[in-house]
Amino acid sequence: MKRADIKVGFACNNHCKFCVQWDKRLHYKQRSFEEIKKILENEYKNGCKWVVFTWWEPTLHKDLIASVLYARNLWYNILQIQSNGRNFSNKEYVKELIHAWVTEFWPSIHGFKKETHDILVGSPWAWEQVIQGIKNLRELKQNIIINSVITKQNYTEIPALALLLCKLWVSQFQFAFVHILGSAEKNKKEIVPTKTEIIPYIKKALDIGKKYNVICMTEAIPFCLMQWYEWAIAEYNFMPETTVIDAEYRTESYNDYRWSEGKAKWENCKKCLKNKVCEGPWKEYPELYGWDEFIPINDE
Numbered sequence: 001m002k003r004a005d006i007k008v009g010f011a012c013n014n015h016c017k018f019c020v021q022w023d024k025r026l027h028y029k030q031r032s033f034e035e036i037k038k039i040l041e042n043e044y045k046n047g048c049k050w051v052v053f054t055w056w057e058p059t060l061h062k063d064l065i066a067s068v069l070y071a072r073n074l075w076y077n078i079l080q081i082q083s084n085g086r087n088f089s090n091k092e093y094v095k096e097l098i099h100a101w102v103t104e105f106w107p108s109i110h111g112f113k114k115e116t117h118d119i120l121v122g123s124p125w126a127w128e129q130v131i132q133g134i135k136n137l138r139e140l141k142q143n144i145i146i147n148s149v150i151t152k153q154n155y156t157e158i159p160a161l162a163l164l165l166c167k168l169w170v171s172q173f174q175f176a177f178v179h180i181l182g183s184a185e186k187n188k189k190e191i192v193p194t195k196t197e198i199i200p201y202i203k204k205a206l207d208i209g210k211k212y213n214v215i216c217m218t219e220a221i222p223f224c225l226m227q228w229y230e231w232a233i234a235e236y237n238f239m240p241e242t243t244v245i246d247a248e249y250r251t252e253s254y255n256d257y258r259w260s261e262g263k264a265k266w267e268n269c270k271k272c273l274k275n276k277v278c279e280g281p282w283k284e285y286p287e288l289y290g291w292d293e294f295i296p297i298n299d300e
């Protein structure tokens with residue numbers, strides 16, 4: 001099902017060290033309700049039946065509930081909120097979102113330990129709020145999809161985080177390798193690990209998800225680092241075609257964007273058995289660490 005990813009505003013109550021949209025909070029205001037309505041109408045006509053309300057923090061937008069209701073009345077099938085998760089700690093607000101017909105909640109958590117998460121998102125008490133939000137969503141029997149960004153600060157905690165998420169009965173979790181743009185670009189020496197060093201921890205976390213029958217996946221980690229775990233590669237197995245409506249542009253096909261501009265491969269990828277299905281890493285990664293980790297696969 002085709003998805004529309006709508007950035008509803010550029011305000012946020014976190015200050016994440018890895019935020020890819022960092023500077024936009026200085027230059028852009030929230031979209032008006034009228035603007036959001038037009039986008040919803042256009043994208044529905046364009047074939048999208050799934051809408052994601054996202055960045056920065058959609059729950060800070062005063063018209064989010066009205067926007068969800070409007071999308072429901074247009075007959076979008078899946079209505080998802082991607083959030084830093086803090087405002088889901090307010091159970092009454094979550095109930096209002098559910099009544100408006102949100103079908104999927106996508107909070108983010110970036111550490112098993114409170115300190116790790118709070119330092120990464122630049123906000124004290126954020127971890128407790130996200131955990132309370134997940135508990136509220138579970139009590140209200142919602143579909144909970146978790147996103148965690150992998151950084152130098154948290155990768156050793158990822159297996160413990162996976163176990164915690166399984167015990168909180170989330171529906172799905174995803175570990176996304178930090179994309180070196182925005183704040184992540186500014187902080188890259190401090191926060192970006194090598195892919196090789198994170199892999200044992202990520203595979204262990206995936207094993208835990210599998211054991212607990214929770215759908216789990218990774219993003220931005222190519223096949224050559226994911227052998228025996230190819231089932232978890234989100235771009236290959238799970239990602240729907242998506243149109244992104246950002247502040248200053250609209251990207252009709254995010255899949256095309258990743259293949260043609262966002263990600264990169266090197267000369268040796270031509271020798272790899274996965275070359276046709278692998279997108280490669282985000283192009284900024286090899287600019288930082290080179291290509292030596294990406295060894296072509298020549299047997300399966």
Ligand code: SF4
Nearest residue numbers: 223224269272278296
């Ligand atoms: S060597 Fe290149 S094509 Fe092969 S899996 Fe790695 S990044 Fe992908």
